[in-house]
Amino acid sequence: GTVLRILNVPFATYTENEVIARCTDYAMDQNPHVVITAGPEFVMHTRRDQALLPLLEGADLITPDGIGIVLAARLHGHSDLERVTGVTLAEKLLAQSAERGFRVFLLGASPESNAKALNAVRASYPELAVAGRNGYFDAADVPMILDEIRAFHPQILLVGLGQPRQERFIWEYRDALSVPLMIGVGGTIDILAG
Ligand code: UDP
Numbered sequence: 001g002t003v004l005r006i007l008n009v010p011f012a013t014y015t016e017n018e019v020i021a022r023c024t025d026y027a028m029d030q031n032p033h034v035v036i037t038a039g040p041e042f043v044m045h046t047r048r049d050q051a052l053l054p055l056l057e058g059a060d061l062i063t064p065d066g067i068g069i070v071l072a073a074r075l076h077g078h079s080d081l082e083r084v085t086g087v088t089l090a091e092k093l094l095a096q097s098a099e100r101g102f103r104v105f106l107l108g109a110s111p112e113s114n115a116k117a118l119n120a121v122r123a124s125y126p127e128l129a130v131a132g133r134n135g136y137f138d139a140a141d142v143p144m145i146l147d148e149i150r151a152f153h154p155q156i157l158l159v160g161l162g163q164p165r166q167e168r169f170i171w172e173y174r175d176a177l178s179v180p181l182m183i184g185v186g187g188t189i190d191i192l193a194g
Pocket of ligand 1: 107108136161162185189
């Protein structure tokens with residue numbers, strides 16, 4: 001895996017399986033790791049919002065969530081880079097978590113959707129330790145939310161607040177949260193809810 005820059009975004013040139021393997025390695029590590037799935041809107045957003053640059057450089061892994069990015073990469077001779085959507089990543093990591101005993105916290109979506117997603121995940125993986133909280137909160141609620149997440153001791157935190165808010169949230173609180181693997185997953189929690 002080398003790095004391919006498209007505009008400001010340093011993409012890792014991994015296959016989907018390599019991305020999953022990286023993520024499970026991160027989940028087993030002590031230190032916090034940040035993974036971003038970047039689609040075309042996100043790439044364009046990074047041109048307008050300079051405040052996102054340190055976050056891009058600090059992320060452990062940025063994967064392309066858009067076929068245009070994959071095609072651009074092929075033109076540059078990177079045939080190993082594959083599209084990895086937030087949903088695919090979440091689904092594969094939930095399966096890995098059930099197998100390996102990782103605890104998973106889902107932050108985001110409406111209260112109804114979050115509750116449905118938790119029920120669906122528990123139905124698929126009865127042995128998986130999963131908890132969650134909806135993504136509609138004020139800045140004043142953040143300390144309480146950080147406490148709630150920390151108290152659960154997750155290895156994996158999936159944050160679905162929409163891009164780039166979820167990436168900013170993860171970046172701002174990565175040390176406070178100190179979760180081994182944190183990923184922004186967009187509308188994935190709604191999809192898990194069915
Ligand atoms: N969302 C949230 N809090 C907010 C705004 C949005 O939890 O204040 C959730 C929303 O309910 C949805 C997700 O964030 O589940 C955004 O999904 P979308 O597909 O729009 O995000 P994208 O994939 O474009 O980042």
